[in-house]
Amino acid sequence: MGKQLAFYFEQKHCVGCKTCQIACKDKNDLAVGQLFRKVNEFEGGTYERKGAAVIPNIYAFWLSISCNHCVNPVCVEHCPTAALQKRSEDGIVYIEQDRCIGCQQCVNYCPYDAPQYNPATQKVGKCDFCRDLLSEGKAPACVSSCPLRVLDYGTLDVLRQKYGALNQTNGMPSADITQPALVITPHRDAISK
Template sequence: MQYGFFIDAKYCVGCKTCQIACKDRSDLAVGQLFRKVNNYEDGGWVKRGEAWISNVTSYWLSISCNHCANPACVKACPTGAMYKRTEDGLVLHNAADCVGCQSCVWACPYDAPQYNPEVGKVHKCDGCIDRVQAGLRPVCVDACPYQLIDFGDIAELRAKHEGTAHVKGLADPNRTTPSLLVNPPTGAISSPIGGNRK
């Protein structure tokens, strides 16, 4: 069992409702986000024959902790405050063991752990573990007005949705094996070789 997220970036309009719902649930300070909705742009003008044409790609991507199978944050944490649960694969943080060194912040290629200067410790997305244990979905999933985010066992998400973790704008998934599946817009796949495409 490995919990993960599916993001349908092909149809995301960047409304940031998921980001706001997460921020509200977690009562985060200004500048702190567990889920971030970012705009990615790529391309330019290319010459074809005598004409110049645009091959610009622009899309929104909602990303939080990807509860990676091989989490860099867990490896980097010197105290064991950052850990991965064996029963469901969620990557969690124990604030009592955190010394605020920020090693996890620097190690994570997805910018998931957030340093809180008010308490001198790190905190992060916990997959809304309290809601999941109560049979509910994470707030980001329920908040999306277009229902473009899904959460569950990553194997089931891969069977249900088409997608990949090889997306331009994100780190190489071979590094941490994120529990993430993205339905990318045209031109957003970074490397279809080795991806999770069906």
């Protein structure tokens, strides 16, 4: 395989504005209830009483996630019609819509909830890394729309050299399942202590 494209997410500075989610939904003209990129909030903590004072020990962080174009995509492995493909030149996982029969095997197997079934078309869709924009030399819609620039993309090797190899935080499935092509700079509360 050639280079493996990957997403980078600087979780520690994400404010959960969902601009990336909206840009993706708009670019792909998705139906109500369909999201190829999702921003989820995680919060928790406690309060501690010290005398008359109440000291907060609380946290909140966000996770912006789409298809991770995994190194070992289980969706591709379980697609009975080979509609799901992994491109050899860049590792992008995409769906050939004319081959999709809407069986939802990919939906059932993907640990990231990336493939989305559309009842109107009776087919499955998902993030395709904005292949059309990449072919024009442009960034994916989610990346270019982020006002805080916490999303980026590049080859997995380069992103790992630049930011490290962390590819999961709290709230995510085990990276061992599919080896997601994702690099994360975590929020301080998103890593188990």
